[in-house]
Structures are given as structure tokens and as C-alpha cells.
């Protein structure tokens with residue numbers, strides 16, 4: 638236990654009997670959050686204040702720190718809550734991402750379960766969903782339409798699309814067993830499991846016939862692993878230590894999985910079907926060049942789109958004819 642917390646406890650925290658939550662600590666949520674923010678700051682933990690507030694809110698059963706208002710904000714937290722925050726804070730000091738510590742995270746309008754080492758969805762990927770949903774507006778009325786997501790991870794993209802396009806079916810594939818299992822759990826959690834087909838499948842090595850058999854799709858969507866291998870070592874400890882490297886490392890040019898998708902998409906898409914990819918800022922130009930070099934020319938560029946930071950991020954392609 639951290640010495641400062643021991644001092645706080647020594648100030649008069651009555652320990653509750655196991656299983657009882659009656660003991661009050663004398664420490665308010667605000668004081669506790671400020672205390673751990675200070676410790677995180679001293680230990681150079683990124684986003685010290687946010688991390689501390691998220692952990693305190695979680696221990697108090699609140700959605701976020703701002704929502705702890707009024708009496709709840711002024712009254713002391715229980716001794717059990719104090720100890721729970723300490724346990725979680727010790728994890729954070731080991732650089733475990735808060736999303737894995739609290740076991741859930743919001744993506745658009747959904748709260749998803751999070752489990753290491755499945756990739757924690759990033760904010761820019763919310764824009765990928767918006768792009769696909771806007772373009773697939775006409776799929777709203779088609780009971781036949783299907784979208785294939787390659788590399789579903791936690792299920793964030795697939796499930797967000799299912800919520801936005803009511804009639805559509807999604808085929809969600811991932812090579813990782815942990816990702817498949819988490820997507821399945823999140824689909825059940827959100828009661829979307831009837832409209833999603835979840836399949837463990839490696840797009841680079843498993844037979845394409847398995848996917849062809851599921852029928853032509855209207856769109857292929859992917860946020861593939863796209864970090865250049867040489868850049869992997871620059872990543873923060875939160876990512877390097879706890880997230881699956883094969884969810885991130887895209888090979889020498891960050892395009893290993895992307896190229897696999899580009900080769901197979903024309904065989905899986907219906908005529909004039911779309912491909913939406915997320916990449917890093919060098920990729921829109923690299924993908925355009927790569928497509929020009931391919932003799933078949935079965936996909937053409939519709940547009941590249943910048944993310945909310947103004948960086949080229951998304952690539953929208955269409956099957957020719």
C-alpha cells in the first residue's frame with residue numbers, strides 16, 4: 638500500500654467487515670481523485686488526472702467523474718471503495734491502460750467490454766464508422782445487404798454499424814481467438830448477436846472460399862494493423878506491454894494486412910461495392926500508388942478522408958463494375 642494512502646487510512650478510516658460497505662473513509666471522491674492524480678503525476682503516468690478520475694468514478698459505480706455530484710461528491714467514500722481505488726491505481730502505476738483496469742470503454746453510443754490483449758478502440762475509428770454509415774445509407778432498406786469487417790477486435794466497428802444501419806448483416810472476422818470471443822460477448826451485451834456472423838479467420842492465410850460462401854458483400858471495412866514495424870518500439874508502454882502486437886504491427890510498410898484485403902476485396906464484393914480502410918497518414922498515398930501498379934485495376938479510389946486532427950487517415954475505394 639502506498640505510504641500516503643496508509644496515512645490517509647490511519648487518519649480514521651474504519652475498515653468495513655468483508656462484504657459490507659458501511660465503513661466510511663472520511664475521504665471524498667474529489668480528495669481521492671486529487672490524491673491519486675498527484676501520485677500518477679509524480680510517476681509520469683500519462684493523463685494523470687483523467688486516469689485518477691476514471692478509476693474513482695468506476696469504484697463509485699458512476700459513469701464518469703463529472704456525474705458524481707451533490708451529496709455523493711461531498712460525502713466520504715467507503716473504506717471498500719478506497720481500497721478498490723488503491724488496487725486499481727497500483728495497476729495504473731504498472732502502466733495498465735484504464736480501459737483494461739475498469740474492463741469497459743465507450744465507443745460512440747456503446748459501452749463495450751474490454752479485455753487485454755484485444756485492441757482498445759481509438760477515437761479516430763469512430764470517424765471510420767461515420768464514413769461507412771453515411772455512404773451505406775441506402776443499405777438501410779435492404780434486408781439482403783451485408784458488410785464484412787476484417788479484424789473486428791472488440792467488435793466496436795461492426796457493432797456500431799449494426800446500430801446505425803438497421804437492416805444490414807455484418808460478417809466480422811479476426812485471426813485472434815481473444816478478439817473473436819470479445820466481439821461475441823459484446824454482440825450479446827448489446828443484443829446484436831442475431832445480425833452478426835463472427836468467424837475466426839486469417840485473411841492472409843485461410844482459404845477465401847470460407848468467406849465467398851457467405852455471399853457477396855456490399856462493403857468491406859477494416860482498421861487493420863497498420864503501424865510500420867520500425868515504429869513499433871516508439872509506442873507507449875500501455876500499448877507495447879498490454880495490447881496484442883499483431884493488432885498493431887502492419888509489417889515493413891504497415892500494409893501487410895491492407896494489401897491482403899485489397900487483393901481479396903474484389904472477389905468478395907458485389908459489383909460497385911465499397912472498401913473503407915483506416916491507415917496512418919502515409920497510407921492514403923501509398924495505397925493509391927499500390928493500386929496503380931496492379932495490372933488488374935479492379936478497385937478504384939473514390940476519396941481519401943482526413944481525421945479530426947487533419948491527418949489523411951481513411952481510404953474509400955470501389956470495385957470497378
Ligand SMILES: C[S@@+](CC[C@H](N)C(=O)[O-])C[C@H]1O[C@@H](n2cnc3c(N)ncnc32)[C@H](O)[C@@H]1O
Nearest residue numbers: 758788789790811812813839840841860862884
Ligand atoms: C487495429 S486492430 C482493429 C480492431 C477493431 N476493429 C478496432 O478498430 O478497434 C486490428 C485487428 O486485426 C486483427 N488481425 C491482424 N491480422 C489479421 C489477419 N491476418 N486476419 C484477420 N485479422 C487480423 C487483429 O487481431 C486485430 O484485432
